[in-house]
Amino acid sequence: AQTxxxxxxxxxxxxxxxxxxxxxxxxxxxxxYLFWYKQPPSRQMILVIRQEAYxxxxxxxxxxxxxFQKAAKSxxxxxSDSQLGDAAMYxxxxxxxxxxxxxxxxxxxxx
Amino acid sequence: DAGVIQSPxxxxxxxxxxxxxxCKPISGHNSLFWYRQTMMRGLELLIYFNNNVPIDDxxxxxxxxxxxxxxxxxxxxxxxxxxxxxxxxxFCASSLRGQYSNQPQHFGDGTRLSIL
Numbered sequence: 668a669q670t671x672x673x674x675x676x677x678x679x680x681x682x683x684x685x686x687x688x689x690x691x692x693x694x695x696x697x698x699x700y701l702f703w704y705k706q707p708p709s710r711q712m713i714l715v716i717r718q719e720a721y722x723x724x725x726x727x728x729x730x731x732x733x734x735f736q737k738a739a740k741s742x743x744x745x746x747s748d749s750q751l752g753d754a755a756m757y758x759x760x761x762x763x764x765x766x767x768x769x770x771x772x773x774x775x776x777x778x
Numbered sequence: 779d780a781g782v783i784q785s786p787x788x789x790x791x792x793x794x795x796x797x798x799x800x801c802k803p804i805s806g807h808n809s810l811f812w813y814r815q816t817m818m819r820g821l822e823l824l825i826y827f828n829n830n831v832p833i834d835d836x837x838x839x840x841x842x843x844x845x846x847x848x849x850x851x852x853x854x855x856x857x858x859x860x861x862x863x864x865x866x867x868x869f870c871a872s873s874l875r876g877q878y879s880n881q882p883q884h885f886g887d888g889t890r891l892s893i894l
């Protein structure tokens with residue numbers, strides 16, 4: 668079975684600084700997708716960024732980018748120029764046959 | 779385009795009562811998912827449908843839980859009888875799932891369920 672591990676239960680960063688959230692996964696599948704979801708206190712689950720496993724180029728969405736290391740099964744999220752509105756729980760997710768979520772990382776932005 | 783719509787947003791009821799959670803997926807999406815989120819277990823997939831047919835219900839905790847999708851625009855998750863340990867946030871999500879492409883899942887706002 669596929670597993671997703673987020674080793675950082677909590678992270679904090681100063682506003683305008685850069686922070687990286689870690690995610691590793693375990694799978695024997697060769698074709699899959701990876702996502703980062705953001706869950707603010709409003710509890711909505713918001714898709715932040717996605718990566719197809721067959722693509723070597725790291726995905727980027729404005730201030731959000733990923734470092735995808737397929738061989739290492741690592742998928743970290745980098746948030747540049749952190750803003751107060753980035754404060755939320757961040758979930759890494761693996762999509763093969765099923766969508767499997769990590770336990771989440773709570774990100775705090777310090778003004 | 780309206781997102782995934784769930785109702786109610788909050789539900790508080792006494793144990794033993796029947797609870798029905800409702801979901802309207804995004805129009806055109808052919809897959810629908812029900813998740814449960816708790817502090818202890820995180821996000822768990824309960825069941826998912828593809829083209830209104832239940833594909834995998836292995837995450838449904840026990841027989842007290844049932845889910846239906848009578849048509850492409852509506853699904854229900856029912857708990858009967860409810861127990862305090864069922865208290866959680868229940869999410870519905872939908873996506874367009876094809877043979878060669880898995881689009882990301884779009885989530886509703888969730889239903890916070892409290893069983894007293």
